[in-house]
Amino acid sequence: MTRQGITTQLVHLDRTSNHIEQGAVHSPTTNSVLYEYKDAQAIIDVFQGKKPGHVYSRSSSPSVSALQEMINKLEDGVGALCFATGMGAISSTLLALLKQGDHLIVSRYLFGNTRSLMGSLESFGIQISYVDVTKLTEVIDAYQPNTRGVYCETIANPVTQVADVQSIGSYCKERDILFILDNTMTPSAIFDAKAMQASLVLSSLTKYISGHGNVLGGAVVDTGNFLWQHYPNIQQQYKNGDPSQWGLTQIKKKGLRDMGATLAPGCAHAISIGMETLALRMQKACDNALKLATFLDSHEKIQDVFYPGLSNHPQHFIAREHFQEGYGAILSINLHESIDVVAFLNSLKLVICATHLGDNRTLALPVAATIYSENTPQEREQMGIADSMIRLSVGIEDIDDLVTDFTQALNNFNLST
Numbered sequence: 342m343t344r345q346g347i348t349t350q351l352v353h354l355d356r357t358s359n360h361i362e363q364g365a366v367h368s369p370t371t372n373s374v375l376y377e378y379k380d381a382q383a384i385i386d387v388f389q390g391k392k393p394g395h396v397y398s399r400s401s402s403p404s405v406s407a408l409q410e411m412i413n414k415l416e417d418g419v420g421a422l423c424f425a426t427g428m429g430a431i432s433s434t435l436l437a438l439l440k441q442g443d444h445l446i447v448s449r450y451l452f453g454n455t456r457s458l459m460g461s462l463e464s465f466g467i468q469i470s471y472v473d474v475t476k477l478t479e480v481i482d483a484y485q486p487n488t489r490g491v492y493c494e495t496i497a498n499p500v501t502q503v504a505d506v507q508s509i510g511s512y513c514k515e516r517d518i519l520f521i522l523d524n525t526m527t528p529s530a531i532f533d534a535k536a537m538q539a540s541l542v543l544s545s546l547t548k549y550i551s552g553h554g555n556v557l558g559g560a561v562v563d564t565g566n567f568l569w570q571h572y573p574n575i576q577q578q579y580k581n582g583d584p585s586q587w588g589l590t591q592i593k594k595k596g597l598r599d600m601g602a603t604l605a606p607g608c609a610h611a612i613s614i615g616m617e618t619l620a621l622r623m624q625k626a627c628d629n630a631l632k633l634a635t636f637l638d639s640h641e642k643i644q645d646v647f648y649p650g651l652s653n654h655p656q657h658f659i660a661r662e663h664f665q666e667g668y669g670a671i672l673s674i675n676l677h678e679s680i681d682v683v684a685f686l687n688s689l690k691l692v693i694c695a696t697h698l699g700d701n702r703t704l705a706l707p708v709a710a711t712i713y714s715e716n717t718p719q720e721r722e723q724m725g726i727a728d729s730m731i732r733l734s735v736g737i738e739d740i741d742d743l744v745t746d747f748t749q750a751l752n753n754f755n756l757s758t
């Protein structure tokens with residue numbers, strides 16, 4: 342049977358799953374922490390992994406399981422786990438799979454908090470090589486016998502570098518190492534991580550997937566591309582049954598259960614509602630971003646525009662191959678040097694000054710003085726972050742209103758000569 346479109350699958354999944362009662366089209370929000378077993382042998386079997394079931398909601402609950410099914414559908418994987426936040430998913434996954442003496446090849450262009458986490462992993466004795474993931478050769482050169490995998494993001498923020506995901510995926514497959522991909526910026530509505538040979542797909546559900554800025558969440562999906570029989574760190578007790586589940590089992594036990602970044606059932610419901618319109622919102626946001634980037638790129642008061650959909654972007658050709666449905670909705674700009682960043686942001690009337698992304702509303706943030714204020718000017722320069730850089734997360738408003746807002750804001754400033 343041909344695979345249904347993603348929106349069709351998402352809006353009908355709960356209704357057609359076996360956990361639905363009395364014609365409800367949404368999975369119920371079940372708040373029970375504990376689960377009663379009338380037969381004591383049954384709880385023993387569930388504990389020992391011989392039978393499926395819920396025992397304590399830090400590890401699993403019906404509402405979160407229903408969302409995990411949806412997330413897994415989204416990536417066409419062999420299983421998914423949800424967490425309280427994106428960082429919960431990332432930290433639990435890495436801590437569950439890596440150990441002292443391992444080596445990880447990591448993108449130099451990372452979400453700041455993930456970069457900070459990598460620093461903590463280094464202090465625990467995990468070796469990390471930071472490379473330019475737009476170039477496969479840098480990944481190849483960083484390989485060592487103890488390399489367990491490559492970690493990167495599809496499109497980095499704020500400078501929008503596009504990783505050469507396809508080449509990295511093929512290389513990891515050939516080397517038999519994990520390819521861990523943070524796909525928050527380009528959810529599956531516009532990007533097929535499984536086809537690019539990602540092993541584990543990480544997402545902040547807080548961003549595009551839920552989309553409305555009203556809930557935090559994170560997820561990891563196993564695409565089934567990686568053969569866990571070949572991974573040296575799977576503990577003996579998790580090598581029961583189907584090998585395709587070994588990785589997620591260890592992440593569930595050593596990550597979710599032991600570290601406890603559990604998603605709340607009510608949050609799972611909010612995320613599932615947001616997800617129903619993911620493809621529609623993504624399409625609109627990507628269309629808006631391309632139009633806004635094109636407008637800003639031609640404006641004399643804007644020095645630079647960073648957006649993978651523009652033909653002057655350094656990785657535009659990679660982006661064209663990877664993202665057929667749209668180039669994401671993050672773009673960054675450098676204002677003309679005579680324009681004060683704070684004054685400019687204060688003159689925007691519709692666009693919100695806030696630190697978030699993937700929202701229905703268009704957001705703007707002066708990145709150098711906020712997210713990167715803990716970095717030195719030299720570090721910012723290496724990352725390509727100018728003092729005047731503004732990151733825009735383009736929302737789903739009507740494009741004319743966005744262009745009008747930027748036009749009126751820019752009209753407040755004269756270029757000094």
Ligand SMILES: *Cc1c(COP(=O)(O)O)cnc(C)c1O
Pocket residue numbers: 426427428429452455494523525526545546547548557558559698
């Ligand atoms: C926001 C974000 C995260 C972290 O997600 P939270 O849900 O805020 O914890 C991780 N990776 C990327 C690329 C992000 O944008």
